[in-house]
Amino acid sequence: MARYAYVNGRYVDHREAHVHIEDRGYQLSDGVYEVVGVRDGRLIDETPHIDRLDRSLSELRIAWPVSRPVLGFILxxxxxxxxxxxxxxxxxxxRGVARRDHAFPSKPVKPALVITTQHRKRAEADPGQGVAVKTTPDIRWARCDIKTVALLPNVLAKQAARESGAFEAWMVDGEGRVTEGASTNAWIVTKDDELVTRQTDHGILAGITRHTLKSLAGALQLKLVERPFTLAEAKKAKEAFITSATSFVTPVVKIDGVPVGDGRVGPTARRLREEYVRFCASGEAVT
Structure with a gap:
């Protein structure tokens, strides 16, 4: 079966898809992106994802390449x-194609839009055995709330994690606090059964799965606290887990080789994953 990509107004064979050598995303990382999960042919949390795309574009002063309704049709x-x-x-x-210069193009250029898809096995409610994370210093820029394509620090962190046998990297700031994962948001469950995740600010990306999970946790009457937590606190937590559009809710059972809790998937992470998978299957919206 042929695989297609969308590139600047055209549906093309994925093998033939290409962008101009002076596209500012390629040369300067001057662009943003979004990743949306698909289940049973439906986009998961479509509206919040497109809202976040809109915010990222606005923060970098990049115009929309097409209207929102047209984007929905293309997807x-x-x-x-x-x-x-x-x-x-x-x-x-x-931002589009222009002669290489750090400053914005002196004359308006049309923003470039590229869209691709990936088939993946459907995520199930069973979280399996959980995963390990490796910590690394957070060396990213100060506007991690913008979902830019400038991901080299994340790439290096993820690679270090994989080389150590871990699934994900947790980034730690200069004060010993966990910010987020290389491609996920980070959560812990304290000994007092508080569900803790860092508040959204310029230091982390406001995850869409994170937002949905907050609503699901509220419906389950779990005590949610949005605040920074330290690496030391995480290693002493009862449970830990990560969230993203690709990992859903994935329990963390080991941090830097240290077991979290009893080293097994905990009941809170298990229940939240079950509820999130149920939400994805229902196709309902969370406000």
Whole structure:
């Protein structure tokens, strides 16, 4: 079966998809992106993801390449052409093509839009055995709330984690506090059964899965606290887990080789994953 990509107004064979050598995303990381999960042919949390794309574009003063309704049509048409039922859809918008210069182009250029899809096995409610994380110093820039394509620190952190046998990297700031994962938000459950995750600020990305999980936790009457937590606190926590559009809710059972709690998947992370998978299957919106 042919695989298609959307590149600047055209649906093209994925093998033939390309962008101009002077695209500012390629040369200067001058662009943003979004990743949306797909389950049973439906986009998960579509509206909040597109809202976040809008915010990222606004923060970098990049114009929309197409209108929101047109983007929605393109997403669904690409899913149809690629017969995507379960997986991911990736959107990237850059400032466009212009002569290389750090400053914005002196004359307006059309933003570039690229969209691709990935088929993935459907995530199940069973979290399995959980995963390990490795910590690393947070060396990213001060505006991690913008979902830019400038991901080299995240790449290095993820690679270090994989080389150590861990699934994810947790970034730690100069004060010993966990900010977030290389591609996930970080959570712990304290000995007092408080569900803790860092508040959204310029230091982390406001995860869409994180937002949905907050609502689900409220419905389950779990005590949620949004505040920073230290690495030392995380290692002494009862439970830990990560969230993202790709990992859903994944329990963390080991941090830097130290077991979290009893080293097994805990009941809170298990229940939250079950509820999140149920939410994805229902196709309902969370406000």
């Amino acid at each position: 669904r048409e690409l899913m149809r052409r690629n017969r995507l039922r379960d997986g991911l859809i990736y959107m990237q918008v850059t």
